[in-house]
Amino acid sequence: MNVFDMIGPVMIGPSSSHTAGAARIGYIASLLLGEAPVRADILLHGSFARTYKGHGTDKALIAGILGMRPDDGRIRYSPELARQQGLAVTLAPGQIEGAHPNTARITLWGQSGKQISVQGASIGGGSVRITQVNGMAVEITGQHITFIVLHRDAPGTIAAVTEMMAQQQVNICSFHLSRLEKGGTACMTIEVDGQIDPRLNDAIGRLPNILSSTVLVPD
Numbered sequence: 096m097n098v099f100d101m102i103g104p105v106m107i108g109p110s111s112s113h114t115a116g117a118a119r120i121g122y123i124a125s126l127l128l129g130e131a132p133v134r135a136d137i138l139l140h141g142s143f144a145r146t147y148k149g150h151g152t153d154k155a156l157i158a159g160i161l162g163m164r165p166d167d168g169r170i171r172y173s174p175e176l177a178r179q180q181g182l183a184v185t186l187a188p189g190q191i192e193g194a195h196p197n198t199a200r201i202t203l204w205g206q207s208g209k210q211i212s213v214q215g216a217s218i219g220g221g222s223v224r225i226t227q228v229n230g231m232a233v234e235i236t237g238q239h240i241t242f243i244v245l246h247r248d249a250p251g252t253i254a255a256v257t258e259m260m261a262q263q264q265v266n267i268c269s270f271h272l273s274r275l276e277k278g279g280t281a282c283m284t285i286e287v288d289g290q291i292d293p294r295l296n297d298a299i300g301r302l303p304n305i306l307s308s309t310v311l312v313p314d
Contacts, residue, residue, distance in 0.1 A: 114155045116217025117143070118170065119237065120199055121159020123225055124213040127243060127309050130205035135160050135177075137186045141196030143217075144188030153186055156199055160184075164314070165221060195224070231273035231282045239268060239286040241311040242296065247304040248274050248281040255302050256283060263295055280306065 125132060137156055139147055147153045151171065158173035161180065169176060177184055191198055195216035202212045214227035215235075225235035228243065235241055246252050253272065260267060266288045274281035291310070300308040 114151050114170070115165035115221035116197065116219075116223050117152045117155035117199065118159040118163060118165040118167075119221065119223045120213070120215035120217065120225070121156040121201060122162065122164065123159075123215065123223070123235070123237070123311060124201040124203055124211065125160050125162055126311065127213060127228065127307075128203045128205050128209060128211045129307060129309065130207060130209060131180075132160055132182055132203045133206055134204040135182060135184045136202040137184065138189045138191070138200040139186065140189060140191040140194050140198040140200070143197050143199055147186075147188075152199075156186075156201065157182075157184055160201065160203065194226075198226075200227075228282050229275075229280065231275060231280075233273055233282060233284045234269075234271050235284055235311070236286075237311055237313055239288070239313065240291055242283070242285040242287070242299065243309045243311065244283040244285065244299060245306040245308075246281055246283065247306065248276075248278050249304045252281075252302075252304045253283065256285070256299055256305075259299060259302070260285070260287070260295070263292055265289070265291055265295070 143152050154170055154173045157177050158170040161173060161176060163170060191200060197217040200214040204210050212229050213225060215223050215225040218224050223237060225233055244256060267285055268288050269286035271284045296308050296310040299305060
């Protein structure tokens with residue numbers, strides 16, 4: 096156990112689960128979109144749906160979508176900042192079958208028309224688990240450097256990505272693949288040990304059949 100486990104994250108309160116975790120979910124969604132968002136539809140499940148106003152979960156999610164981290168003092172003003180930046184936000188409670196009580200599903204649209212849907216749960220102490228990207232099952236905790244690679248389900252694509260990592264002496268500690276249908280869009284989530292060359296993610300993004308590559312680096 097480390098100090099973070101005992102005292103929780105540096106954050107704007109009141110709740111690590113409902114505020115810090117929510118901000119991280121929104122932030123990951125914004126990274127996966129990869130461009131300035133113009134619209135956000137947010138579905139809140141479980142305790143997120145019941146207590147979001149009192150705990151500031153709505154503000155934290157919006158703040159994360161705007162690129163803010165859990166310790167950003169502007170979180171409390173995020174709805175107003177979203178309006179100023181041209182981000183239209185729709186927030187609604189609902190039910191997500193089998194989901195963790197602190198779950199949000201965020202669908203974002205960017206300036207170019209790009210769309211991404213991310214479902215994530217705040218599991219305590221500011222930690223999160225991303226469970227879906229564009230309807231595909233994933234396992235992203237953010238505790239390791241993680242590559243999220245959206246790609247066409249084509250022969251040789253996985254080998255090309257992992258071979259490039261091997262050439263850079265990157266050690267893979269976890270790999271997960273999900274797809275909606277054969278030959279359609281698929282998603283690799285790859286957790287790695289140690290440090291990486293900052294140029295690796297861009298190089299992966301230029302490989303054949305890669306739609307986008309996003310790297311998450313732990314706080």
